Amino acid sequence: MNILKRIQSKSGQLALLIDPDKTKDEHYLIQLIKKAEFAHIDFFFVGGSTVTRKEIEKVVSFLKQHSKIPVVLFPGSSNQLSEQADALLFLNLLSGRNPDFLIGHHVTCAEEVLEMGIEVIPTSYLLIDGGKMTSVAYVSQTTPIPSQNTSISLKTSIAGYLMGQQLTYFDAGSGALNAVPVNLIEELKQKINTPIIVGGGVRSIEQIESYKKVGANVIVIGTKIEENSDFLLDIESYKRSSFIID
Numbered sequence: 001m002n003i004l005k006r007i008q009s010k011s012g013q014l015a016l017l018i019d020p021d022k023t024k025d026e027h028y029l030i031q032l033i034k035k036a037e038f039a040h041i042d043f044f045f046v047g048g049s050t051v052t053r054k055e056i057e058k059v060v061s062f063l064k065q066h067s068k069i070p071v072v073l074f075p076g077s078s079n080q081l082s083e084q085a086d087a088l089l090f091l092n093l094l095s096g097r098n099p100d101f102l103i104g105h106h107v108t109c110a111e112e113v114l115e116m117g118i119e120v121i122p123t124s125y126l127l128i129d130g131g132k133m134t135s136v137a138y139v140s141q142t143t144p145i146p147s148q149n150t151s152i153s154l155k156t157s158i159a160g161y162l163m164g165q166q167l168t169y170f171d172a173g174s175g176a177l178n179a180v181p182v183n184l185i186e187e188l189k190q191k192i193n194t195p196i197i198v199g200g201g202v203r204s205i206e207q208i209e210s211y212k213k214v215g216a217n218v219i220v221i222g223t224k225i226e227e228n229s230d231f232l233l234d235i236e237s238y239k240r241s242s243f244i245i246d
């Protein structure tokens with residue numbers, strides 16, 4: 001099954017975000033992979049705001065060598081590529097008005113991506129205000145959509161869908177104080193049939209559950225696991241007690 005189909009197949013799947021800038025120690029990475037497998041994590045997302053190609057390639061190759069969990073590129077710029085990854089989120093930062101992140105980076109890497117033959121998933125990427133300045137807002141020089149203004153987020157997502165994007169990714173940004181409002185996902189699901197990824201500031205099982213309940217396909221977790229990788233053990237117990245795994 002290709003990655004987009006897997007994402008579409010059910011709600012409540014989990015992605016562990018690996019920022020190569022923060023995971024340089026191989027011993028740490030091995031332990032993280034073991035815990036992620038134990039927790040039946042569905043995807044590794046790899047990317048970061050200021051990561052080099054060399055770092056991306058190194059981490060992707062390491063993950064592919066030591067794990068069967070699919071690796072999805074979640075790039076912060078046009079150089080964050082690796083042929084060994086299973087798929088690439090081809091992100092359009094639709095919440096912003098910076099042409100570099102709407103078309104510029106895409107042009108820069110277009111031929112190379114085509115030649116790589118990797119699965120490419122056109123993705124509407126919306127930054128939603130998470131209560132603090134995040135690296136992605138700073139690096140992209142864009143302003144996130146105010147979180148209480150569901151109407152702008154909905155219209156932006158629908159525009160992306162009408163332009164042919166295959167996925168909608170709501171991101172409150174890494175380490176956000178406030179995660180993406182659950183009702184935004186609920187309302188979008190009522191309007192269009194787009195698979196949804198949500199991330200930024202997810203720190204509890206309760207949040208995971210509430211996103212799953214409203215039909216978010218993938219919930220992305222980075223910071224919480226960077227701070228305490230044993231959160232993956234809590235995820236395992238939650239999945240076991242909810243009969244998601246046996």
Ligand code: 1GP
Pocket residue numbers: 017171172173174175176198199200201202220221222223224
């Ligand atoms: C990925 O930005 C998220 O979309 C990850 O955010 O680091 O807060 O989990 P956290």
